Amino acid sequence: MNIYLAEFVGTAILTLFGCGVVANVNLKGSLAKGSDWVVVAFGWGFAVTFAVYAIGQFSGAHINPAVTLGFAVAGDFEWAKVIPYIIAQISGGFLGAAIVWLHFMPHFKAEEDEGTKLGVFSTAPSYPNYVANFASEIIGTFILVMGLLFIGANEFTEGLNPLIVGFLITAIGLSLGGTTGYAINPARDFGPRLAHFFLPIPGKGISNFKYAVVPFVGPLTGGALGAAVYNVVFTGKSDIFLIVTIAATVLVLLLGVFLNKSVLKEDTSKLM
Numbered sequence: 001m002n003i004y005l006a007e008f009v010g011t012a013i014l015t016l017f018g019c020g021v022v023a024n025v026n027l028k029g030s031l032a033k034g035s036d037w038v039v040v041a042f043g044w045g046f047a048v049t050f051a052v053y054a055i056g057q058f059s060g061a062h063i064n065p066a067v068t069l070g071f072a073v074a075g076d077f078e079w080a081k082v083i084p085y086i087i088a089q090i091s092g093g094f095l096g097a098a099i100v101w102l103h104f105m106p107h108f109k110a111e112e113d114e115g116t117k118l119g120v121f122s123t124a125p126s127y128p129n130y131v132a133n134f135a136s137e138i139i140g141t142f143i144l145v146m147g148l149l150f151i152g153a154n155e156f157t158e159g160l161n162p163l164i165v166g167f168l169i170t171a172i173g174l175s176l177g178g179t180t181g182y183a184i185n186p187a188r189d190f191g192p193r194l195a196h197f198f199l200p201i202p203g204k205g206i207s208n209f210k211y212a213v214v215p216f217v218g219p220l221t222g223g224a225l226g227a228a229v230y231n232v233v234f235t236g237k238s239d240i241f242l243i244v245t246i247a248a249t250v251l252v253l254l255l256g257v258f259l260n261k262s263v264l265k266e267d268t269s270k271l272m
Helices: 003-026 037-059 065-076 080-103 104-108 113-123 129-151 160-176 186-198 213-234 240-262
Strands: none
Touching: 003 037, 003 080, 003 113, 003 186, 037 160, 065 080, 065 129, 065 186, 065 213, 080 104, 080 113, 080 186, 080 240, 113 186, 129 160, 129 213, 129 240, 213 240
16 A cells, blocks of 8 residues: 555544544534543544554554654654645544534534534634643653654564554553643544534534644644654754754743734733
């Protein structure tokens, strides 16, 4: 299988199961409605596991632009393939989310709440605060990429690695996910958000692109920073990427300050 097709298929599998578990737990009329956060966290963990099993042998199963960028920073991936991988991943995220819409079509029609419908496709913060929201996505993806590099540095029984990766995603969701819905993956959020925008979902409301910068830029920053820190601390490399990624992190948080003042104009005392 072509590596870009593999990333497309793998990310489609990821969002099919991942967005699917959110739909299953939240949409009106679903027999699973009311299941709790633990179900969602394990659903996303298993989504990653089976996506990695499906296409890992072909493309390495990044299924996440932040992982692709992080691995490039770590020196484990060719820079020339970064942009094509990201395009394939976002496209796959769109397809997987579209299949979820087809599967749950009667439930989307029955569901009255616009936020619940959007929540099937994309993430949103528990408290709208761009600085804190950026920080949450940066921290979560920092841990994700560093964790993947830790896993790669160890030997496991053949075929066990994807399951370990899935448990890592589950752990991040269970421990850190409640602040922003732990996108930790631009393709997982932006591809389905585009699907929400384009699909004829009854009463869907807005796709909230004002927030979309957080689950896109935050994970990219955190993934690159995690790889740079891993290189310096755990492999002893003297790496200019550490300085670059620290500077990028500061700039992203400053962007958060600007967005708090320009986008979230009300309740400013709660934002800073």
